[in-house]
Amino acid sequence: MSKKAIETLVGVFVLFGFVAIGYLALKAANLTSFAIGETYMVSAKFDNIGGLKVRSPVRSAGVTVGRVKEITFDNHTFQGVVTMELEAKFQFPKDTSAKILTAGLLGDQYIGLEPGGDDKNLASGDTIKMTQSAVVLESLIGQALYNKAAEGSEGKK
Amino acid sequence: MSVMDELAALGVRALRTLRGLGHSAFFFAELLRNVPLALRRFYLVVAQIHAIGNYSLIIIVASGLAVGFVLGLQGYYTLTRYGAAESLGLLVALSLVRELGPVVTGLLFAGRAGTSLTAEIGLMKAGEQLAAMEMMAIDPKQRVFAPRFIGGLIAMPLLAAMFSAVGIFGGYVVGVLMIGIDSGQFWSQMQNGVDVFDDVGNGMVKSVVFGIACTFVALYQGYEATATPEGVAQATTRTVVISSLSVLLLDFVLTAVMFSTPR
Numbered sequence: 424m425s426k427k428a429i430e431t432l433v434g435v436f437v438l439f440g441f442v443a444i445g446y447l448a449l450k451a452a453n454l455t456s457f458a459i460g461e462t463y464m465v466s467a468k469f470d471n472i473g474g475l476k477v478r479s480p481v482r483s484a485g486v487t488v489g490r491v492k493e494i495t496f497d498n499h500t501f502q503g504v505v506t507m508e509l510e511a512k513f514q515f516p517k518d519t520s521a522k523i524l525t526a527g528l529l530g531d532q533y534i535g536l537e538p539g540g541d542d543k544n545l546a547s548g549d550t551i552k553m554t555q556s557a558v559v560l561e562s563l564i565g566q567a568l569y570n571k572a573a574e575g576s577e578g579k580k
Numbered sequence: 581m582s583v584m585d586e587l588a589a590l591g592v593r594a595l596r597t598l599r600g601l602g603h604s605a606f607f608f609a610e611l612l613r614n615v616p617l618a619l620r621r622f623y624l625v626v627a628q629i630h631a632i633g634n635y636s637l638i639i640i641v642a643s644g645l646a647v648g649f650v651l652g653l654q655g656y657y658t659l660t661r662y663g664a665a666e667s668l669g670l671l672v673a674l675s676l677v678r679e680l681g682p683v684v685t686g687l688l689f690a691g692r693a694g695t696s697l698t699a700e701i702g703l704m705k706a707g708e709q710l711a712a713m714e715m716m717a718i719d720p721k722q723r724v725f726a727p728r729f730i731g732g733l734i735a736m737p738l739l740a741a742m743f744s745a746v747g748i749f750g751g752y753v754v755g756v757l758m759i760g761i762d763s764g765q766f767w768s769q770m771q772n773g774v775d776v777f778d779d780v781g782n783g784m785v786k787s788v789v790f791g792i793a794c795t796f797v798a799l800y801q802g803y804e805a806t807a808t809p810e811g812v813a814q815a816t817t818r819t820v821v822i823s824s825l826s827v828l829l830l831d832f833v834l835t836a837v838m839f840s841t842p843r
Contacts, residue, residue, distance in 0.1 A: 430623075440633075444738075
């Protein structure tokens with residue numbers, strides 16, 4: 424085989440390889456949905472963040488508007504501090520409230536933003552005042568059992 | 581005295597193992613030193629990519645397709661019990677991109693390309709071609725070994741990427757076209773769950789590491805082969821055994837480092 428033919432075949436091989444990498448990155452992974460646009464940071468304090476992780480989505484009305492950037496612990500108030508990176512094209516009023524919600528019954532947890540009615544919008548570095556913690560399944564079940572037991576003992580009287 | 585003899589035998593074996601390891605490390609360093617020199621004669625590398633990459637294409641693509649089909653079928657049987665059949669795309673893509681793509685490609689690469697490298701170099705040694713090159717003041721490490729090393733290094737990640745891509749297509753054929761999972765769900769679940777850097781990127785890093793390991797083992801075994809027909813046969817066998825085991829072992833270590841930390 425001539426040198427030219429070998430070079431062409433290798434070129435085809437390498438091209439196939441790069442097409443495969445591109446296919447994996449664009450079609451199989453989430454490169455297209457990456458937040459490349461401008462963002463701003465907002466933080467919120469929660470009594471319990473549950474299973475929230477860095478890079479968990481932040482959603483409002485079900486639409487992903489940002490991602491969790493950082494999770495730390497406030498040593499004065501003993502609360503979890505969640506810093507969110509929101510896309511700059513989505514603006515929210517100052518009195519927006521944040522909840523930690525679960526996708527499905529046992530799915531991943533995400534932050535849901537509920538817009539308020541303030542005229543001013545959240546700016547970078549602001550803190551969301553109204554928050555609602557994650558629902559911990561164990562305490563929910565514990566509470567249900569406790570209520571059931573209380574009902575039972577009342578019934579005996 | 582027999583206890584002392586046993587101890588001495590153990591010592592001899594340990595020293596021999598250590599010497600072998602040290603020798604292979606020197607060989608690796610020599611190989612790396614010759615990489616820039618070999619890159620100057622790039623047509624040699626191109627010929628090796630052709631021999632290693634192009635000829636492995638069919639087996640890689642066929643295996644990728646088969647693995648994708650099987651993952652699609654088996655994944656569907658399990659997932660459908662929990663009513664999560666739509667997650668099939670995610671299951672297929674994650675298992676391929678993270679694990680099966682690099683590992684199976686590495687094993688096939690050791691069997692398809694590694695053996696041919698070892699046999700070729702072993703026969704070159706048996707035919708005293710390497711010695712003849714040295715006589716002509718041509719360094720065989722620069723002319724023979726380094727281009728093959730770079731060729732393997734370039735071909736392996738590309739082959740692994742093709743394996744994963746074809747495998748995902750195979751999962752799509754079984755899951756969407758044959759079983760009838762919703763096509764939009766299949767892709768969107770996959771795209772939500774697969775991260776470009778954490779999953780695809782780490783998979784590529786794995787395949788590069790496996791490429792280095794397999795090519796190096798093949799070249800070293802060829803270089804160390806006894807220059808007889810049996811010697812070359814044994815070296816070829818050793819190449820497959822050692823590269824396959826090192827791929828599996830390295831995969832465990834890399835997976836532990838890359839994916840065990842909670843995100």
